[in-house]
Amino acid sequence: MMSRVLEKAVVLISVWLAGCSPQSVATSPKGAAAAVSSTAPAAPAVSAPTVSRALPDFSKLVEEYGDAVVNVVSTRELSARTSFPQFSPDDPFYEFFRRFGIPAPWDRDRGPQLQRGEGSGFIISRDGYILTNAHVVDEATDVTVKLTDRREFTAKVVGSDPRSDVAVLKIDAHDLPTVKIGDSRQLRPGEWVVAIGSPFGFENSVTAGVVSATSRAVGAANSIVPFIQTDVAVNPGNSGGPLFNLRGEVVGINSMIYSGTGGYQGISFAIPIHVALDVQRQLVETGRVVRGRIGVTIQDVNAQLAESFGLDRPRGALVSAVEDGGPAADAGVKPGDVIVAVNDKPIEVSSELPPIIAHLRPGTTATLEVVRDRKKKRLEVKIEELQEPRGSVLARGTDGSDTPRLGVDVRPLTPAEQRQAEVDHGLLVERSTGPALTAGVQRGDIILRVGNTPVESVADLKKAIRDSKGTVALLIQRGDAQLYLPVRLG
Numbered sequence: 001m002m003s004r005v006l007e008k009a010v011v012l013i014s015v016w017l018a019g020c021s022p023q024s025v026a027t028s029p030k031g032a033a034a035a036v037s038s039t040a041p042a043a044p045a046v047s048a049p050t051v052s053r054a055l056p057d058f059s060k061l062v063e064e065y066g067d068a069v070v071n072v073v074s075t076r077e078l079s080a081r082t083s084f085p086q087f088s089p090d091d092p093f094y095e096f097f098r099r100f101g102i103p104a105p106w107d108r109d110r111g112p113q114l115q116r117g118e119g120s121g122f123i124i125s126r127d128g129y130i131l132t133n134a135h136v137v138d139e140a141t142d143v144t145v146k147l148t149d150r151r152e153f154t155a156k157v158v159g160s161d162p163r164s165d166v167a168v169l170k171i172d173a174h175d176l177p178t179v180k181i182g183d184s185r186q187l188r189p190g191e192w193v194v195a196i197g198s199p200f201g202f203e204n205s206v207t208a209g210v211v212s213a214t215s216r217a218v219g220a221a222n223s224i225v226p227f228i229q230t231d232v233a234v235n236p237g238n239s240g241g242p243l244f245n246l247r248g249e250v251v252g253i254n255s256m257i258y259s260g261t262g263g264y265q266g267i268s269f270a271i272p273i274h275v276a277l278d279v280q281r282q283l284v285e286t287g288r289v290v291r292g293r294i295g296v297t298i299q300d301v302n303a304q305l306a307e308s309f310g311l312d313r314p315r316g317a318l319v320s321a322v323e324d325g326g327p328a329a330d331a332g333v334k335p336g337d338v339i340v341a342v343n344d345k346p347i348e349v350s351s352e353l354p355p356i357i358a359h360l361r362p363g364t365t366a367t368l369e370v371v372r373d374r375k376k377k378r379l380e381v382k383i384e385e386l387q388e389p390r391g392s393v394l395a396r397g398t399d400g401s402d403t404p405r406l407g408v409d410v411r412p413l414t415p416a417e418q419r420q421a422e423v424d425h426g427l428l429v430e431r432s433t434g435p436a437l438t439a440g441v442q443r444g445d446i447i448l449r450v451g452n453t454p455v456e457s458v459a460d461l462k463k464a465i466r467d468s469k470g471t472v473a474l475l476i477q478r479g480d481a482q483l484y485l486p487v488r489l490g
Contacts, residue, residue, distance in 0.1 A: 061248045067148045067177040068123045069196045074140035076115045120197035120241030130169040132240030134160040141434045159283030166279040182249025184272035195232045197241030207233040217351030224358040227269040228252045234268035243270045292360040292383040295326025300350040310374030316340040317350035331381035341369035407434030425456040439487040449475035
């Protein structure tokens with residue numbers, strides 16, 4: 001039995017050495033010897049170099065641009081409130097909580113606690129401007145940027161835009177390595193792409209995959225971001241990192257994953273770089289992002305709806321509601337209209353409409369092509385500015401240099417809130433972080449003045465902060481009392 005095994009082993013080895021196929025070799029030692037000595041041409045074999053040349057090599061890309069990818073560490077302040085039942089010092093559970101360090105009823109509010117988070121980013125200018133995700137630095141009191149050469153810098157948040165999930169950071173450094181920017185509008189499904197980031201804190205990890213789809217609407221139906229879908233492995237910590245094409249150009253910012261477990265499951269999404277750069281330009285120049293709106297609610301068109309509304313095939317954005325007094329209503333748009341083009345740009349699916357409208361400048365006029373009663377109509381609509389639900393105040397020096405933000409999210413008071421507070425102006429604080437939190441500004445406070453300057457709008461507050469240096473005095477109304485709080489801007 002053993003000899004038969006050895007004979008077969010000799011045959012297989014002979015086959016491998018001769019480069020012949022197993023079918024041309026006898027199963028006896030004599031046949032094996034004949035196979036080895038045969039002068040018959042060997043069957044062509046695929047060599048390892050041929051296979052390797054068929055696959056992309058990302059090493060040069062990583063070597064050239066990996067140093068421009070950074071690790072972003074943010075610190076947030078949390079309140080350590082708990083809802084434990086009350087225990088007296090005589091209760092046996094009192095000693096249990098004390099000995100094991102569990103927050104007990106006597107320690108229900110231990111003050112702000114620190115939470116550390118990590119993400120990624122990439123350098124877009126040699127003087128230290130960095131792009132990342134808004135959710136990476138959201139509510140952060142401190143942001144630290146780590147380079148691949150192990151240098152660390154305290155970063156200033158130039159601006160953050162939750163709608164697009166884009167944030168701009170600035171570090172005080174020069175002659176930094178930068179990425180090369182590509183055109184995300186030229187991406188095609190099936191194209192190879194590479195992500196570099198810090199998943200789970202493993203800095204500058206490289207993963208690769210292909211573009212699965214473009215112009216994906218993720219989340220809300222009126223999403224303004226036409227996401228790039230890929231199968232690149234992206235995990236917590238990759239957020240804010242770059243997505244490269246094979247030419248070494250950044251085409252997107254890795255933003256989120258589609259997962260039922262919280263970890264990567266084969267679907268990830270990136271913000272197109274052309275969208276991110278528009279947000280970055282506005283945040284740097286003005287501290288805010290301006291977008292357009294027309295005041296409609298839309299839905300997709302399926303085969304049945306297309307037949308019902310007289311379309312040749314499913315396409316366009318079906319208007320299900322029109323805002324009273326809005327731009328679309330003034331232009332004559334009605335529920336049941338199907339918007340099939342904007343400024344002669346076709347709308348194939350409804351998710352394409354919000355990004356197009358959002359990127360039109362308020363005050364300009366756009367031409368809508370709609371299908372109504374099986375006929376096409378052209379309507380002129382004046383673009384209106386999309387108002388954000390609240391304003392995030394950014395402090396910028398009068399010379400254009402960046403200074404730490406004030407650290408409050410505010411909104412104008414409603415008429416009812418003004419009557420209740422017995423004031424005729426002011427901004428309601430919805431969130432307080434950073435310098436404002438340190439100074440004692442709380443959620444629910446009403447900011448009435450900066451120094452002697454009344455504050456009636458977010459723009460007023462931004463201007464007052466922009467024209468100030470060092471410490472500013474905020475006049476706060478809290479309950480029935482008014483007091484000045486000094487806030488050091490740095």
